[in-house]
Amino acid sequence: MAADIDEDWLANLPKVELHIHLEGSIPTAMLLTLASKYGEDLPGPVEKLYEFDGLKSFLEFLDWICGLIRSNDDLESIAYEFARRLSEQRVSYAEVIVNPTHWSRHWTLDRLSEGLIAGFERAADEGLTDCRLLLSLLRTQSSDAAEGLVDWMIANRNPRIVGLSIDGNEQAAGRTGPRFAHAFAKARGAGIATTAHAGESSGPEGVWDALDLLRVNRIDHGVRAAEDPKLLARLAREEIVLNVCLTSNLVLLYPSIELHPLRKLLESGVRVTVNTDDPELLGITLTSEWAKVASLCGWSREDAVATTRRTIDAAFCDEVRKRELHLELDYYLGLENSEK
Ligand code: ADE
Numbered sequence: 001m002a003a004d005i006d007e008d009w010l011a012n013l014p015k016v017e018l019h020i021h022l023e024g025s026i027p028t029a030m031l032l033t034l035a036s037k038y039g040e041d042l043p044g045p046v047e048k049l050y051e052f053d054g055l056k057s058f059l060e061f062l063d064w065i066c067g068l069i070r071s072n073d074d075l076e077s078i079a080y081e082f083a084r085r086l087s088e089q090r091v092s093y094a095e096v097i098v099n100p101t102h103w104s105r106h107w108t109l110d111r112l113s114e115g116l117i118a119g120f121e122r123a124a125d126e127g128l129t130d131c132r133l134l135l136s137l138l139r140t141q142s143s144d145a146a147e148g149l150v151d152w153m154i155a156n157r158n159p160r161i162v163g164l165s166i167d168g169n170e171q172a173a174g175r176t177g178p179r180f181a182h183a184f185a186k187a188r189g190a191g192i193a194t195t196a197h198a199g200e201s202s203g204p205e206g207v208w209d210a211l212d213l214l215r216v217n218r219i220d221h222g223v224r225a226a227e228d229p230k231l232l233a234r235l236a237r238e239e240i241v242l243n244v245c246l247t248s249n250l251v252l253l254y255p256s257i258e259l260h261p262l263r264k265l266l267e268s269g270v271r272v273t274v275n276t277d278d279p280e281l282l283g284i285t286l287t288s289e290w291a292k293v294a295s296l297c298g299w300s301r302e303d304a305v306a307t308t309r310r311t312i313d314a315a316f317c318d319e320v321r322k323r324e325l326h327l328e329l330d331y332y333l334g335l336e337n338s339e340k
């Protein structure tokens with residue numbers, strides 16, 4: 001980290017997050033309370049709850065978590081409390097990935113989105129973090145199921161639902177770009193912004209397909225693009241933003257931080273943002289993640305501010321809201337300078 005930046009400064013910086021899964025953001029205490037309320041066994045000993053041997057067991061655990069949430073009140077309060085915790089981290093705005101397949105034991109899409117929107121609205125009314133939804137497909141779903149979600153999104157427009165995402169295990173699913181191309185084209189045709197997990201459990205070929213077949217606006221992770229110089233050049237040239245999650249990659253992908261390609265991505269001119277992915281499962285916050293990235297990349301305050309501005313620009317909300325987020329940052333920096 002450069003001399004002018006530390007964790008306190010990062011904690012106070014108004015931040016924006018574009019890659020965080022609600023399913024991986026529910027505190028352990030809440031999970032234990034719900035498990036005992038419904039008499040559900042834990043999948044393993046509590047001290048080993050977050051030990052995963054790869055993405056497969058990680059994703060199965062998300063199904064277990066969502067199976068614990070059954071009442072409208074619990075759902076609304078999970079959304080509200082999520083926004084409250086992000087506010088404590090000084091996150092001004094977040095795009096929150098929710099994958100309805102993890103919730104399908106107890107929730108229809110109508111009830112799920114209604115409860116989450118109610119919680120996010122209450123939080124926003126109280127001046128807490130402005131949370132928007134990215135509804136997500138699972139890589140192992142069928143093309144019909146994917147179109148079903150997109151049709152639902154087209155029929156149920158809401159300013160709190162800002163885009164379509166796809167996550168899950170690309171390695172287990174095989175090459176699925178062709179399977180989902182039509183659903184993504186339909187979303188795009190209806191003016192719905194899109195993002196895709198790629199170049200995490202897939203190699204660079206997953207990122208090529210996300211660009212060429214899904215034609216997404218942004219990529220979640222995308223870090224394995226670093227293995228392909230032509231792809232790096234394209235990402236830089238076309239100004240495609242990669243929503244990178246360093247700690248998540250260190251748990252699920254790279255055995256050590258020295259092997260993580262973040263610096264290579266930056267040196268190649270690729271636009272990256274800093275995100276937490278599944279903060280409760282990984283034991284991190286957005287501030288701790290920023291500190292880790294700043295330390296790895298030797299960032300100064302100027303780098304951190306530039307990255308925040310880039311994150312705002314890549315958000316899927318409207319231009320007026322983006323302008324407000326830039327102004328909030330200006331105001332914070334202005335105040336900071338006047339205190340010197
Ligand atoms: N869902 C939640 N976290 C994920 C990750 N890291 N990769 C793919 N799908 C996910």
Ligand code: ZN
Pocket residue numbers: 019021167197220277
């Ligand atoms: Zn993710």
